[in-house]
Amino acid sequence: MKTLLSGNEAIARGAWEAGVSAAFGYPGTPSTEILENLVAHREEVYCEWSPNEKVALESAAGAAIGGVRSMVTMKHVGLNVAADPMMTLSYVGIVAGMVIVVADDPGQHSSQTEQDTRHYARLAKLPILEPGNAVECRSYMKFAFELSEMYRCPVILRSTTCVSHSRYLVEVAGREEKARIPFVKNPQQFVPIPVWGRVLRRKVEERMLQQAADASNDTERNQVYRPEQKQLGILSSGVTAFHALDLFPEASILKLGRAWPFPDDRIREFAASCERLLVLEEGDPFLEEHVRALGIACDGKNLVPRTGELTPRVLMEVKAKLDGKTPAVPSPVPEAADLPNRPPMLCAGCPHRGLFYGLGQFDVVVTGDIGCYSLGVFPPLDRTDLLICMGGGFTLAHGMKLSGETRPVVGIVGDSTFFHSGITGLLNLVYNQGNATLVVVDNRTTAMTGHQDHPGTGKTLMGNATVAASIEEIARACGMKRIRVVNPYDAAAMHRVLAEELFCGEPSLIISRAPCILKERSAVKPPFSIDPAKCKNCKGCLKLGCPAIETPDKAAKPSIDRTACTGCGLCEQVCRFGAIGR
Amino acid sequence: MARNILLCGVGGQGILLAAKIIAAAAESAGFQVTTNEVHGMAQRGGSVTAQVRFGANVHSPLILEGCADVLASMEAAEGVRYAHWLKPGGFAVVSSEEVIPVTVSSGKAVYPADIEQRLRHVYAERSSLLLRDFRSDASKLGNPKLANTILLGALSKAIEEISLPLWHSAVASCVKAQFIEINQQAFDLGRSF
Numbered sequence: 193m194k195t196l197l198s199g200n201e202a203i204a205r206g207a208w209e210a211g212v213s214a215a216f217g218y219p220g221t222p223s224t225e226i227l228e229n230l231v232a233h234r235e236e237v238y239c240e241w242s243p244n245e246k247v248a249l250e251s252a253a254g255a256a257i258g259g260v261r262s263m264v265t266m267k268h269v270g271l272n273v274a275a276d277p278m279m280t281l282s283y284v285g286i287v288a289g290m291v292i293v294v295a296d297d298p299g300q301h302s303s304q305t306e307q308d309t310r311h312y313a314r315l316a317k318l319p320i321l322e323p324g325n326a327v328e329c330r331s332y333m334k335f336a337f338e339l340s341e342m343y344r345c346p347v348i349l350r351s352t353t354c355v356s357h358s359r360y361l362v363e364v365a366g367r368e369e370k371a372r373i374p375f376v377k378n379p380q381q382f383v384p385i386p387v388w389g390r391v392l393r394r395k396v397e398e399r400m401l402q403q404a405a406d407a408s409n410d411t412e413r414n415q416v417y418r419p420e421q422k423q424l425g426i427l428s429s430g431v432t433a434f435h436a437l438d439l440f441p442e443a444s445i446l447k448l449g450r451a452w453p454f455p456d457d458r459i460r461e462f463a464a465s466c467e468r469l470l471v472l473e474e475g476d477p478f479l480e481e482h483v484r485a486l487g488i489a490c491d492g493k494n495l496v497p498r499t500g501e502l503t504p505r506v507l508m509e510v511k512a513k514l515d516g517k518t519p520a521v522p523s524p525v526p527e528a529a530d531l532p533n534r535p536p537m538l539c540a541g542c543p544h545r546g547l548f549y550g551l552g553q554f555d556v557v558v559t560g561d562i563g564c565y566s567l568g569v570f571p572p573l574d575r576t577d578l579l580i581c582m583g584g585g586f587t588l589a590h591g592m593k594l595s596g597e598t599r600p601v602v603g604i605v606g607d608s609t610f611f612h613s614g615i616t617g618l619l620n621l622v623y624n625q626g627n628a629t630l631v632v633v634d635n636r637t638t639a640m641t642g643h644q645d646h647p648g649t650g651k652t653l654m655g656n657a658t659v660a661a662s663i664e665e666i667a668r669a670c671g672m673k674r675i676r677v678v679n680p681y682d683a684a685a686m687h688r689v690l691a692e693e694l695f696c697g698e699p700s701l702i703i704s705r706a707p708c709i710l711k712e713r714s715a716v717k718p719p720f721s722i723d724p725a726k727c728k729n730c731k732g733c734l735k736l737g738c739p740a741i742e743t744p745d746k747a748a749k750p751s752i753d754r755t756a757c758t759g760c761g762l763c764e765q766v767c768r769f770g771a772i773g774r
Numbered sequence: 775m776a777r778n779i780l781l782c783g784v785g786g787q788g789i790l791l792a793a794k795i796i797a798a799a800a801e802s803a804g805f806q807v808t809t810n811e812v813h814g815m816a817q818r819g820g821s822v823t824a825q826v827r828f829g830a831n832v833h834s835p836l837i838l839e840g841c842a843d844v845l846a847s848m849e850a851a852e853g854v855r856y857a858h859w860l861k862p863g864g865f866a867v868v869s870s871e872e873v874i875p876v877t878v879s880s881g882k883a884v885y886p887a888d889i890e891q892r893l894r895h896v897y898a899e900r901s902s903l904l905l906r907d908f909r910s911d912a913s914k915l916g917n918p919k920l921a922n923t924i925l926l927g928a929l930s931k932a933i934e935e936i937s938l939p940l941w942h943s944a945v946a947s948c949v950k951a952q953f954i955e956i957n958q959q960a961f962d963l964g965r966s967f
Contacts, residue, residue, distance in 0.1 A: 196797055196807060301812070325808070325835070358835035359809040361801060437833040438776075504838035522840040522858040527892040531851050532883035534784065534821045534875045572880055734880050742879040750879070 206333025220267030256290035289337035299501035413449030425466030541758025546680030561585035583613025717759030783848030788922030793824035927964025
């Protein structure tokens with residue numbers, strides 16, 4: 193049976209068919225839908241959202257060593273968090289198959305960096321598979337489990353945004369149940385204290401040699417398309433290889449589904465079969481540098497951009513350069529030059545708006561974090577000054593204050609990122625007697641990735657009710673003395689709390705708490721409107737940056753789009769002339 | 775040869791559902807199908823595009839600019855923004871609905887007053903254009919949210935290799951049971967334009 197599946201749906205499907213028993217992850221675009229689809233099989237597969245990727249990967253390792261097929265999913269930056277256990281797990285190895293699914297984001301559609309996970313495969317000395325469409329997502333996932341058991345190590349499956357979010361007709365099959373392999377104690381294998389770790393280290397090198405040889409013989413995944421074309425050979429991987437199949441009909445293409453350890457013999461053979469070799473890869477010149485190290489001449493990053501997605505447009509530009517021609521792909525029409533952009537923004541009724549508007553009344557430095565609230569950087573709110581990574585909002589604030597910054601420093605994390613990696617930053621601020629104001633913007637969900645549960649929501653991915661961890665109690669247990677909870681829709685209360693906490697001279701935690709309006713639709717109230725007779729056109733309400741408040745041009749008085757307004761009431765409180773009401 | 779359909783608009787306008795219906799119809803007609811969706815970070819209000827490619831043999835899920843057979847835009851300015859994706863001689867269906875971005879309401883940018891003239895000028899040069907207010911058509915049917923299905927009916931005329939019964943069953947397979955009939959009506963209305 194064929195069915196239209198996205199790459200992420202197909203990864204979940206392949207894992208289910210392969211008999212996976214336990215799956216772990218932390219949400220992150222473009223990887224999130226994998227576990228959301230897999231949990232539909234909750235009778236057969238245990239699925240969980242872990243607090244962070246390190247916890248997820250370690251849990252998956254425990255399950256795989258305990259004898260059942262397991263997997264872990266994350267986005268590329270999540271692997272930074274999970275890198276520590278992955279490095280050692282490579283030595284320790286697994287018993288039943290384990291797959292680490294990582295979704296990269298070339299073009300940074302929804303990410304702070306554009307890192308290339310293939311480097312991690314080499315660093316951790318683990319094989320990596322790169323599916324290029326949903327058909328391969330399913331079949332490579334199944335193969336990844338086999339490979340993992342064959343070499344007794346986890347296997348990385350690398351997707352990209354385009355692969356995860358494109359749909360394709362996929363032939364699917366039933367599930368193959370796998371019996372648990374009972375755990376047999378073997379400290380020399382599983383406890384890598386140096387004396388045993390050195391032995392494991394040597395075995396990893398032997399394993400890699402075997403993997404490279406096997407990959408060279410794998411003509412199914414390292415496949416040559418159109419071998420009869422001899423003039424131009426393209427070495428590529430992932431979805432880029434499929435773009436090239438459509439856009440370079442004159443070329444033969446070696447698509448490396450098993451790119452690392454490098455299948456040297458296969459690459460040499462292919463290069464020898466064509467007159468000119470072009471390495472076409474998104475991201476870093478990972479393949480190209482190795483091809484050159486093999487002594488093979490090729491074109492690559494001299495023609496192919498290092499940054500951004502290799503879209504068909506970019507590939508046609510590469511093709512033109514290759515042929516010494518001018519690219520002939522049309523550009524936007526002149527009439528589009530002055531069109532207004534549609535940047536991402538906080539939704540109408542978003543509870544985060546109240547905090548950022550409140551912070552706008554003070555001269556502060558704000559260190560932010562990854563989530564919807566990173567949108568607080570945009571005008572008219574303009575209240576994020578530094579942002580690095582999840583959990584970083586708290587720790588950056590601590591260091592910034594220590595630098596001698598005289599303005600109050602406010603560190604922001606979300607509720608999900610508080611549990612992800614914010615707690616240690618709070619603990620550190622209290623322990624080391626820092627002086628920053630910490631804020632958790634607690635909207636009771638992991639909003640930006642589409643409303644996933646987390647340890648504070650009282651519900652698991654499996655759908656069970658569970659303990660809801662309390663941010664206040666955790667903070668109190670860490671020694672935080674000043675803890676304030678404020679309703680972000682109450683502008684006066686927010687202003688009062690900020691005025692007291694920003695200048696208190698000791699560690700302080702503000703919890704700005706109201707549920708995400710897109711998740712809790714019951715919180716939507718009747719819409720407001722603006723009385724044009726009372727409105728003085730001061731534009732004060734526009735400082736909220738609410739997409740429901742519109743002015744078609746600069747002269748016109750603002751009005752409220754009643755279908756977009758959620759009735760949060762912030763604008764009513766902000767209006768100095770009483771012009772906004774129900 | 776692959777058929778390329780580009781859908782564009784603003785978050786919440788039903789672009790992704792329209793793409794899903796096209797893909798289901800093409801699949802039932804026996805074609806290889808691939809789709810791709812691009813939506814920005816915000817859940818609502820950002821630019822959204824969806825691409826559908828189908829044919830006997832399709833590899834890449836992405837359309838090359840200048841190669842779309844059909845371009846359908848749920849929003850007027852987006853219809854100008856993506857105009858260069860349409861191939862010469864292609865078919866464009868554009869809703870005249872204007873969705874004002876927050877960059878405009880906050881005074882940082884201007885929504886062009888002459889957007890209809892721009893649309894007519896841009897498409898006059900290269901293709902045929904069906905420009906109408908699909909949202910008001912939908913309101914007459916009782917629900918402005920049906921605009922995407924009406925627009926889908928309008929674009930279906932340009933895809934001759936998929937028959938009307940296949941379109942109807944694709945609509946039925948993609949919407950909730952209680953909305954099938956009204957969506958099929960909306961589709962037929964669009965097809966009559």
